């Protein structure tokens with residue numbers, strides 16, 4: 001068993017709210033400087049930049065899980081993680097069908113760039129990505145699981161766009177794979193108690209939208225090898241796999 005430093009929630013310049021400097025070389029270069037070993041790329045309602053980040057990660061010796069930060073119809077954010085690019089691409093196709101077709105107003109929301117491996121801008125996504133899809137939280141979790149992915153409730157210690165902010169608790173019977181907290185302190189004891197009661201380890205992720213938004217390692221996973229299956233066990237504290245956080 002080895003312990004790996006991870007950050008499972010990062011945006012690229014495809015997210016309208018992210019800085020245009022968030023290219024593969026910049027994000028992965030910053031992650032490497034900080035000592036992060038496992039990352040996930042989670043743009044809002046899209047995964048069109050996932051492949052180039054996975055590719056660049058292989059080149060630099062950093063594991064990158066392709067993912068997405070889905071916005072449900074309740075305006076709850078879910079971090080969806082996959083092992084294979086084909087899985088995230090299938091998920092993206094499903095999500096795009098359930099994304100209201102509104103045009104991005106880039107003066108208001110920001111630019112949405114698909115880039116190549118070298119970070120060159122190749123195409124601007126015209127439809128607005130930062131908007132609620134038609135999926136309920138339950139539907140989203142079910143489909144992500146069918147595709148073989150993991151679903152984490154994003155930044156539950158934030159009021160906006162979080163499951164906890166929406167409901168004031170973690171709903172009973174929702175088969176989430178884990179929950180995510182921001183690096184910001186203080187923690188809420190009641191929230192941590194419920195997370196633990198539900199049998200979850202929580203991950204701490206940066207949700208970085210610009211290079212300085214990445215944090216030095218805050219969260220570590222003890223795994224036999226780096227895979228989504230191992231991460232699934234760690235998030236549930238099963239079979240000796242575990243998550244450790246510094247805050």
Ligand SMILES: [Zn+2]
Nearest residue numbers: 069077154161
């Ligand atoms: Zn979010």
Ligand SMILES: [Zn+2]
Nearest residue numbers: 009011069207
């Ligand atoms: Zn985010």
